[in-house]
Each structure stands twice: as structure tokens, then as C-alpha cells.
Amino acid sequence: MDQDSQDFLKRLFDAAVAAADPLVTLKAHLPKPPKGRTIVIGAGKAAASMAKAVEANWPGPLEGLVITRYGHGLPLEKIKVVEAGHPVPDRQGQEAATEILRLLEGLSEEDLVLCLISGGGSSLLAKPGEGITLAEKKALTQALLASGANITEMNTLRKHLSAIKGGRLAVAAYPAKIVTLMISDVPGDDPAVIASGPTVPDPTTSADARAVLEKYRIDIPPSLDAFLESAAPQTPPASHPAFARAETIMIATPQASLEAAAALAASEGITPVILGDSIEGEARDVAAVMAAIARQVKLHDQPAAKPCVLLSGGETTVTVKSDQGKPGRGGRNCEFLLALALHLGGLSKIHAIACDTDGIDGTEDNAGAIITPDILKQAAAMKLDAKSCLARHDSYSLFAALDCLVRTGPTRTNVNDFRAILIL
Structure with a gap:
């Protein structure tokens, strides 16, 4: 089911880009x-x-x-x-x-x-x-x-x-x-x-x-x-x-792209919940809120029953502080996903994608990435410290090692970030 879920998330992203x-x-x-x-x-x-x-x-x-x-x-x-x-x-x-x-x-x-x-x-x-x-x-x-x-x-x-x-x-x-x-x-x-x-x-x-x-x-x-x-x-x-x-x-607009993704999800029997097209804030803070909503769906079928996908857009930020040393590699979407994975802590049957609709997450060669419920276990098996990577803003390196990056090349459009969290 993991591969089906990943393919579904990628198709949602493609639908969002196509609408723009x-x-x-x-x-x-x-x-x-x-x-x-x-x-x-x-x-x-x-x-x-x-x-x-x-x-x-x-x-x-x-x-x-x-x-x-x-x-x-x-x-x-x-x-x-x-x-x-x-x-x-x-x-x-x-x-x-x-x-x-x-x-x-x-x-x-x-x-x-x-x-x-x-x-x-x-x-x-x-x-x-x-x-x-x-x-x-x-x-x-x-x-x-x-x-x-x-x-x-x-x-x-x-x-x-x-x-x-x-x-x-x-x-x-x-x-x-x-x-x-x-x-x-x-x-x-x-x-x-x-x-x-x-x-x-x-x-x-x-x-x-x-x-x-x-x-x-x-x-x-x-x-x-x-x-x-x-x-x-x-x-x-x-x-x-x-x-x-x-x-x-x-x-x-970002809203039109979210609506295109929502229509695709609904056509495949997955309830879409659009959380907002203009979400801002530190990527890791937004991840904490999104993880809490996903957990509520998973455990209590609120605000929507499973299977459901939480959709959102906007532009998060990543603040690099001078006392953190030289930052690693990774844009705001990868940082969001790594923080999301840590907050979810391996909760079963939750997958997520976060990508920039222009095809470039920050200054790297990827649009974003996809995470699966077992991503932290995979990282640990490869002796990758997810918390340390997040602290160093080095999400790209972790996702590259785990082959989780989404690469599209330039899409030649841009309605900002696209995030989808699938809860089964």
C-alpha cells in the first residue's frame, strides 16, 4: 500500500501544478x-x-x-x-x-x-x-x-x-x-x-x-x-x-490548485480537507500543528473520517540562526516534512508530500519529498539521526539517502508550496 499511497500523493501534486x-x-x-x-x-x-x-x-x-x-x-x-x-x-x-x-x-x-x-x-x-x-x-x-x-x-x-x-x-x-x-x-x-x-x-x-x-x-x-x-x-x-x-x-492561484487536488482525491474516494491556501510560519512549527490535526483524524476521525487527505498551501519559512553553525542542505518543504515525521513518531498509515510548485525547494535540485510511516526507522537503520538533521537544517541529506526526494525539474509556474497528508 505504501507505493500506492506515494503514487497518489504525487498525482495530487501533479494536479495542483497542472491547474497553474x-x-x-x-x-x-x-x-x-x-x-x-x-x-x-x-x-x-x-x-x-x-x-x-x-x-x-x-x-x-x-x-x-x-x-x-x-x-x-x-x-x-x-x-x-x-x-x-x-x-x-x-x-x-x-x-x-x-x-x-x-x-x-x-x-x-x-x-x-x-x-x-x-x-x-x-x-x-x-x-x-x-x-x-x-x-x-x-x-x-x-x-x-x-x-x-x-x-x-x-x-x-x-x-x-x-x-x-x-x-x-x-x-x-x-x-x-x-x-x-x-x-x-x-x-x-x-x-x-x-x-x-x-x-x-x-x-x-x-x-x-x-x-x-x-x-x-x-x-x-x-x-x-x-x-x-x-x-x-x-x-x-x-x-x-x-x-x-x-x-x-x-x-x-494557490486556492485553485488546492481545489484541483481536492477534486482528484474525492474522485478516488479519499475525503479532501483544505486547511488553507495561505499558511505561513516556521516550517517546523507548521509541521507540529499539521501533525496534531493528522493525529486527530487518525485516532478520532475528526475533523474528517479516514481515509482523508489534508491539503494546504502558502509559504513557510526557515530561520537560520548564527549560533547553529553552518546550515546543511534543504528547503522549507523538506524541513517541514522532517519535522512532521518526528512529531508523528511513526504513527501508522500516514503518508505526506510537501513540494514547491515551481519544482525547486529552496536552492536544491528537488521540488520536495515524500515521507512514509516508517521513515524514522529507515533513517535509524542507516544510522541517520533525524533530530540532528533537523537541528542542522539538513533535511535534504537525510531524504536523499532514503531516496524520498521528489524531482520534477522546473515546472515554469509557481503557486507556492503544496502539502498533502494522507491518513488511511
């Missing part, structure tokens, strides 16, 4: 062609597949450039695809972002800008504000990634140190109409948070950005401090006429 495939979802949301030019721009892990969908379905001439993560590109005929650094920005992203701004120069009211935005766009649209170096942005990004800050907090700070995010891209396109097609990878599907909201008004302030720095005790150099000091008057106000010419359409 822009090659399927984007066509229905394309606007009408304009009288003037059509410029396609964008950034994110799904940028290349979104651009491919536009090329396949657009009835008129178009041109443009999109930026995606290394290894996530596709060969296109009319739209240039640039691969750049993620999650830490690099020179390629900076140069491509500058080229995007050049494409928007001199547009008229009769022109249309199609902006394709998905998760990962914040680091890929690497255009630091005046007086800020790319090296400084890199250092800040690395500090934020290690701090445990959630995606909303990270992007609040990124917007206030950028020359292109926080609505500035819409202003650059004005007076052309700009239609942004978005794939959400953030809790709540807030377009101002996805890729740091390059085409929508920014509701946050430089004081909010400073509060993030203070909360996580992150020091910044004088250049960044000076830019934050002057950022408030530079942020485009919601009353700017560019936003009256801007439209945002969500073409894929």
Missing part, C-alpha cells in the same frame, strides 16, 4: 489587441511559459522581453527570454530590467503593454534605486532569506529600494494601457506583494520597510539608509494616472 500551468490558463484572460503596438514584458519563474502562451494565442504583432530564473527559459520567436539570478539578484537581471524600461519609452495611449508576473519576479527585476549598488541589494537579500522574514515583509523592503517595483513599472509604461497577468505565489493573492507589485500602487511606506529591518535586526549601509529616507516622495501615489490605465488579472 499558464499554457492552459492564460489564453482566456488575454485582452483585445490595441490599435497601436503590443509590448510584452514580465518577470518570474513562470515568465517564459506565460510568454509562450501569449505568442501561441496573440492574433497580431508583438515584441518584448521577459526575465526568468536560470534553467526556466524556453525558446520563443518574438519575445526575448533572459535568464537571471534567483533568489539572489545578479547582473543579468539588472541589465534585463533596464532593457525592459527602455522598451517602455515613448509609448502612446494606443499602445498596449502586456505584463506577465509570477513568483520570483522580485529578485529577477533587479533594478536598484539611485545610489544603491547591486552588491548591496545582494547582501540585503541574503540577510532577509536567512532571517525568517515572510514574503510580504521581504517584498515591503524590496519595493522601497527599487527603481522598478512598487508601481514604478506602470508609471514607466504610461500613457499606454498596461494589463498585468499574474500567477499568485503569496498568501492572500495580493497583487501589491506578488513580485513586489511592479504595476500596482504600493500601500506600504518607508516606515514599514524600516520596521522589517528593526524586527529582524538587519543592519544596512548608509546608501540604503539614505535611499529609504528619501523613498517616500519617490513612491508613485495611488492617484497617479498610470494606475487608471492599469488592469490586473489573476490567472492562477
Whole structure:
């Protein structure tokens, strides 16, 4: 039954990813062609597949450039695809972002800008504000990634140190109409948070950005401090006429992917329970809560009777503390699963999968992993200390040794994490 359970979990993940495939979802949301030019721009892990969908379905001439993560590109005929650094920005992203701004120069009211935005766009649209170096942005990004800050907090700070995010891209396109097609990878599907909201008004302030720095005790150099000091008057106000010419359409969301997985489970006689599409928090803390719910189902058939699968999405975090030594390998999904296994303690007939829908868990080569009820016994038989691996954030090494990793390669979409816990 173990192999059947693992296959079932993988099919749930595949269904969730398929529901967010822009090659399927984007066509229905394309606007009408304009009288003037059509410029396609964008950034994110799904940028290349979104651009491919536009090329396949657009009835008129178009041109443009999109930026995606290394290894996530596709060969296109009319739209240039640039691969750049993620999650830490690099020179390629900076140069491509500058080229995007050049494409928007001199547009008229009769022109249309199609902006394709998905998760990962914040680091890929690497255009630091005046007086800020790319090296400084890199250092800040690395500090934020290690701090445990959630995606909303990270992007609040990124917007206030950028020359292109926080609505500035819409202003650059004005007076052309700009239609942004978005794939959400953030809790709540807030377009101002996805890729740091390059085409929508920014509701946050430089004081909010400073509060993030203070909360996580992150020091910044004088250049960044000076830019934050002057950022408030530079942020485009919601009353700017560019936003009256801007439209945002969500073409894929975490909730839709969870519903696709739930429909598959129900069709196979497994009761689906969607716990939430926007769950945040430390990966190991979320695991403790999920384990408690799974235990309640197993022992008391609450909140649903067995067989049942608990589904959830969102984005957990992993905080690496300076006193923990050099961290091992493993993204937030693998960390969640290892903590979950330890909390379940080998409880029978409970299997789980946790994967990032972009196909990359953190910075490794896997989407996530699958755990079985006997995984701790398997680890002990190989003299692997699960608790020690969790303490060192080294879940990848343990799951690799046990052949539990899920590898998909880049999916070219991203609706964040997908978790499923099957209780039989």
C-alpha cells in the first residue's frame, strides 16, 4: 500500500501544478489587441511559459522581453527570454530590467503593454534605486532569506529600494494601457506583494520597510539608509494616472490548485480537507500543528473520517540562526516534512508530500519529498539521526539517502508550496 499511497500523493501534486500551468490558463484572460503596438514584458519563474502562451494565442504583432530564473527559459520567436539570478539578484537581471524600461519609452495611449508576473519576479527585476549598488541589494537579500522574514515583509523592503517595483513599472509604461497577468505565489493573492507589485500602487511606506529591518535586526549601509529616507516622495501615489490605465488579472492561484487536488482525491474516494491556501510560519512549527490535526483524524476521525487527505498551501519559512553553525542542505518543504515525521513518531498509515510548485525547494535540485510511516526507522537503520538533521537544517541529506526526494525539474509556474497528508 505504501507505493500506492506515494503514487497518489504525487498525482495530487501533479494536479495542483497542472491547474497553474499558464499554457492552459492564460489564453482566456488575454485582452483585445490595441490599435497601436503590443509590448510584452514580465518577470518570474513562470515568465517564459506565460510568454509562450501569449505568442501561441496573440492574433497580431508583438515584441518584448521577459526575465526568468536560470534553467526556466524556453525558446520563443518574438519575445526575448533572459535568464537571471534567483533568489539572489545578479547582473543579468539588472541589465534585463533596464532593457525592459527602455522598451517602455515613448509609448502612446494606443499602445498596449502586456505584463506577465509570477513568483520570483522580485529578485529577477533587479533594478536598484539611485545610489544603491547591486552588491548591496545582494547582501540585503541574503540577510532577509536567512532571517525568517515572510514574503510580504521581504517584498515591503524590496519595493522601497527599487527603481522598478512598487508601481514604478506602470508609471514607466504610461500613457499606454498596461494589463498585468499574474500567477499568485503569496498568501492572500495580493497583487501589491506578488513580485513586489511592479504595476500596482504600493500601500506600504518607508516606515514599514524600516520596521522589517528593526524586527529582524538587519543592519544596512548608509546608501540604503539614505535611499529609504528619501523613498517616500519617490513612491508613485495611488492617484497617479498610470494606475487608471492599469488592469490586473489573476490567472492562477494557490486556492485553485488546492481545489484541483481536492477534486482528484474525492474522485478516488479519499475525503479532501483544505486547511488553507495561505499558511505561513516556521516550517517546523507548521509541521507540529499539521501533525496534531493528522493525529486527530487518525485516532478520532475528526475533523474528517479516514481515509482523508489534508491539503494546504502558502509559504513557510526557515530561520537560520548564527549560533547553529553552518546550515546543511534543504528547503522549507523538506524541513517541514522532517519535522512532521518526528512529531508523528511513526504513527501508522500516514503518508505526506510537501513540494514547491515551481519544482525547486529552496536552492536544491528537488521540488520536495515524500515521507512514509516508517521513515524514522529507515533513517535509524542507516544510522541517520533525524533530530540532528533537523537541528542542522539538513533535511535534504537525510531524504536523499532514503531516496524520498521528489524531482520534477522546473515546472515554469509557481503557486507556492503544496502539502498533502494522507491518513488511511
